[in-house]
Amino acid sequence: MARTPAELVGAQPGPPFQITFDGRAVTALPGQSVAAALWGAGILAWRTTRGSGRPRGAFCGIGQCYDCLATINGEPNRRACLVPARPGDAITTQEGHGRAALGV
Amino acid sequence: MPLSASEPYDLAVIGAGSAGLAGAVAAAELGLSVALLDTAVHTGGQFYRTPAPVMGAVRPEALHHDWSPYADLRRRLARSDVRHLPGHHVWSVTKDVDGEGTGEGAGEGAGPADGPWAVHAVTGADGGGERPVRLRARTVLLATGAYERQLPFPGWTLPGVVGAGGAQAMLKSGLVLPGRRVVVAGSGPLLLAVASSLAAAGARVPAVVEASGYLRYARHPRALVANPHKAAEALVHGAALLWHRVRVRLRSAVTEVHGTDRVEAVTVTRVDRDWRPVRGTGRRIECDALAVGHGLVPQIELATALGCTTRPLPDGTTALALDGLQETSVHGLWAAGETGGVGGAQLARAEGELAGIAAAARVLDRPAHGGRVRELQRRRDRMRAFAGAMAAAHAPGPGWSGWLTDDTDVCRCEEVTAGQVREAIEDLGARDARTVKLLTRAGMGWCQGRMCGPAVACLAARGRAAEPLVERRPFAVPVPLSALAALDDPAMPRPDDQGETPSEPGAAPGGDG
Structure with missing residues (x-):
C-alpha cells in the first residue's frame, strides 16, 4: 500500500529545490504550486485576514476562493494554489490586503 | 486554425475538462478551426487533474478511475489542429460589435452562426500576467465546469479545513496532503472518491461524514437501473474504504472544528432528515485536517452575463437551460458538462461531443442529425436522469x-x-x-x-x-485595470501573435497533458 501520494503514482520528480517561507527554507518539487510546496512542509497558513487578523491558507485548491493569497517575491495577492513554485521564490505571510506600504 | 490572424475561429471552447476537450476534438475533426482556452497549464479540468510532467508520475491514473477515455481525448487533441491556449482566464464573452469589418472574416462570421463573439481573457498561472488577450469566434462552447458548494460551521475558517474537492485537487496535481489524519465530511458522492484517494495516498481517514442518507437514491429506481456504471463506481469506492477501514457515518455532520491556529479535532453530530443537528449526539474525533464539501455548483457566470436562460436544480443550484443539441437560449452559444447541471465526467464527454457536432453543423450550415447524434442524446438523457436523482438525494436540508x-x-x-x-x-x-x-x-x-x-x-x-441564486458576475475573474484599458487598443494582443506553445504534447507517457 502506498505511504505517500508520490509512491501511489510512481512519481520520479526532478531534483527538489529551495524556496523560503518567511525566511525559513522550504523544499519544493518541480511542478508543485506554491501552496502544494507549503503543504508539503506542513505549513497550512500564509495569510492573515484584513479584519480580525486570523490565519488562512489554501481552501478550495482550484483558484476560486482566494483564501490562499500570498505575497510572492514581494508581490501581494497571488493565488498560491495556482502559481508554480520556482527555485529561490521568497514567500511571505500576507497581512490583510498586503499593501500596507501604500498606507491605505 | 484560421487562415489569417484577423479571421475568427469557427469555435472557441472555454474550459479544457472532459466536456470542453470532447467538444473541441469533435468540432475539429469535422473541419472547424477551434481555440481551446483553459486556466490551467494542462487539459483534463478538475476531474482529470494530473501532476505536472516534471513530476515524472508513471501512474497518474492511480488517482483516477475511468482514465482511458481521457487518454483517448488527449491523443485526439494532439493529432488535431485545435489551438490549445493554457493559462487563459476568460473574464467575459461579448458580442464582437467593434470586431465587425476589422477582419476579412467578420462579415462572413455574421452568417449562420450569428457571430462573431469576442472572448476576453487574462493570462498567466493566476491571471496576473501583463498580457490580456481577445480572440474572436463564430461560435462558443462554454465548458467551465463547477466549483464546490460550501456551508459554514463553527471553525470552518481554521487552517486545515479544506474543500473536499480542494484536497483532491492538491493531491492530484501537487501530490500533497493537508494532514495525516483527515476527516472527510459534507454531502455528495465526491466525498467517497476523495476519502478513497486520500487513504490510498497514505492519509488516515478516521471517518467519512455524510449528512444525507443514501436511501434517498431509492426514490429514483429508474435512474438507478439505467445507470449501472454509477453503482459500480460507488462499489469501487466503497470497497476501497472498507480496505482502508474508513467508517462512513450517514445522517451526520461536522458541527464544530476545534483548534486555535489549526485543526486539532472535529465534533461529529447526528442530523435529522432536515439536517437539523440532534442535541446530545456530538462526538469528538481527533484529526489534523478536515476535507469538506456539499456538492458542486455549476460555473455559469459567463453565460448569465449574456442573458442565457437558467433552470433551478433539485439541490438548490442553478444550471443553464439547454436544448436537445446543448445550445443555450442565446443563439450560437453552447454549453456542456457541469454548466448544464452537475453530472460527472462521462456525461460531460457525451454532452461536449454533442455540442461540438452541433456547432460544426451550424458553422458548416448543415443539419445536425444522424446515428451518432441520437446515440449521444440517448446517453445524455440517461445520465441526466441519474444526475437529477443525485442532486435530489444530496440537497442540503x-x-x-x-x-x-x-x-x-x-x-x-x-x-x-x-x-x-x-x-x-x-x-x-x-x-x-x-x-x-x-x-x-x-x-x-x-x-x-x-x-x-x-x-x-x-x-x-x-x-x-x-430562491434560485442566479449569480451575475460581469467579471468572471478579477481583472487588472490595465487589461480593461487595453480593450480600446486596436493593437490588443491576439493569442496568435504571442508565439504560444501550440497544443500540448498530449499522449506522451508520464502524464503530461
Missing part, C-alpha cells in the same frame, strides 16, 4: 443552519458572521442574498460570493426554499 453560532464566519472573504447575517434578515428585513450583501458585505470579497452565496441565500429564505 433546511436545518443545517442549526449548527451555526452567532460568531461563525459565513463570508470568509469579508469576515461577516452568522450573527451579522441574522441581524440583516431578522432586524433589518433582508429577504434575499443580494439585500444581505448590501447590508453586510457578505459576498462582496475576492471570491465574489462563490463560497458563501449558497449559504447566505439559504439563510435569507428563513427555512423556506431559497
Whole structure:
C-alpha cells in the first residue's frame, strides 16, 4: 500500500529545490504550486485576514476562493494554489490586503 | 486554425475538462478551426487533474478511475489542429460589435452562426500576467465546469479545513496532503472518491461524514437501473474504504472544528432528515485536517452575463437551460458538462461531443442529425436522469443552519458572521442574498460570493426554499485595470501573435497533458 501520494503514482520528480517561507527554507518539487510546496512542509497558513487578523491558507485548491493569497517575491495577492513554485521564490505571510506600504 | 490572424475561429471552447476537450476534438475533426482556452497549464479540468510532467508520475491514473477515455481525448487533441491556449482566464464573452469589418472574416462570421463573439481573457498561472488577450469566434462552447458548494460551521475558517474537492485537487496535481489524519465530511458522492484517494495516498481517514442518507437514491429506481456504471463506481469506492477501514457515518455532520491556529479535532453530530443537528449526539474525533464539501455548483457566470436562460436544480443550484443539441437560449452559444447541471465526467464527454457536432453543423450550415447524434442524446438523457436523482438525494436540508453560532464566519472573504447575517434578515428585513450583501458585505470579497452565496441565500429564505441564486458576475475573474484599458487598443494582443506553445504534447507517457 502506498505511504505517500508520490509512491501511489510512481512519481520520479526532478531534483527538489529551495524556496523560503518567511525566511525559513522550504523544499519544493518541480511542478508543485506554491501552496502544494507549503503543504508539503506542513505549513497550512500564509495569510492573515484584513479584519480580525486570523490565519488562512489554501481552501478550495482550484483558484476560486482566494483564501490562499500570498505575497510572492514581494508581490501581494497571488493565488498560491495556482502559481508554480520556482527555485529561490521568497514567500511571505500576507497581512490583510498586503499593501500596507501604500498606507491605505 | 484560421487562415489569417484577423479571421475568427469557427469555435472557441472555454474550459479544457472532459466536456470542453470532447467538444473541441469533435468540432475539429469535422473541419472547424477551434481555440481551446483553459486556466490551467494542462487539459483534463478538475476531474482529470494530473501532476505536472516534471513530476515524472508513471501512474497518474492511480488517482483516477475511468482514465482511458481521457487518454483517448488527449491523443485526439494532439493529432488535431485545435489551438490549445493554457493559462487563459476568460473574464467575459461579448458580442464582437467593434470586431465587425476589422477582419476579412467578420462579415462572413455574421452568417449562420450569428457571430462573431469576442472572448476576453487574462493570462498567466493566476491571471496576473501583463498580457490580456481577445480572440474572436463564430461560435462558443462554454465548458467551465463547477466549483464546490460550501456551508459554514463553527471553525470552518481554521487552517486545515479544506474543500473536499480542494484536497483532491492538491493531491492530484501537487501530490500533497493537508494532514495525516483527515476527516472527510459534507454531502455528495465526491466525498467517497476523495476519502478513497486520500487513504490510498497514505492519509488516515478516521471517518467519512455524510449528512444525507443514501436511501434517498431509492426514490429514483429508474435512474438507478439505467445507470449501472454509477453503482459500480460507488462499489469501487466503497470497497476501497472498507480496505482502508474508513467508517462512513450517514445522517451526520461536522458541527464544530476545534483548534486555535489549526485543526486539532472535529465534533461529529447526528442530523435529522432536515439536517437539523440532534442535541446530545456530538462526538469528538481527533484529526489534523478536515476535507469538506456539499456538492458542486455549476460555473455559469459567463453565460448569465449574456442573458442565457437558467433552470433551478433539485439541490438548490442553478444550471443553464439547454436544448436537445446543448445550445443555450442565446443563439450560437453552447454549453456542456457541469454548466448544464452537475453530472460527472462521462456525461460531460457525451454532452461536449454533442455540442461540438452541433456547432460544426451550424458553422458548416448543415443539419445536425444522424446515428451518432441520437446515440449521444440517448446517453445524455440517461445520465441526466441519474444526475437529477443525485442532486435530489444530496440537497442540503433546511436545518443545517442549526449548527451555526452567532460568531461563525459565513463570508470568509469579508469576515461577516452568522450573527451579522441574522441581524440583516431578522432586524433589518433582508429577504434575499443580494439585500444581505448590501447590508453586510457578505459576498462582496475576492471570491465574489462563490463560497458563501449558497449559504447566505439559504439563510435569507428563513427555512423556506431559497430562491434560485442566479449569480451575475460581469467579471468572471478579477481583472487588472490595465487589461480593461487595453480593450480600446486596436493593437490588443491576439493569442496568435504571442508565439504560444501550440497544443500540448498530449499522449506522451508520464502524464503530461
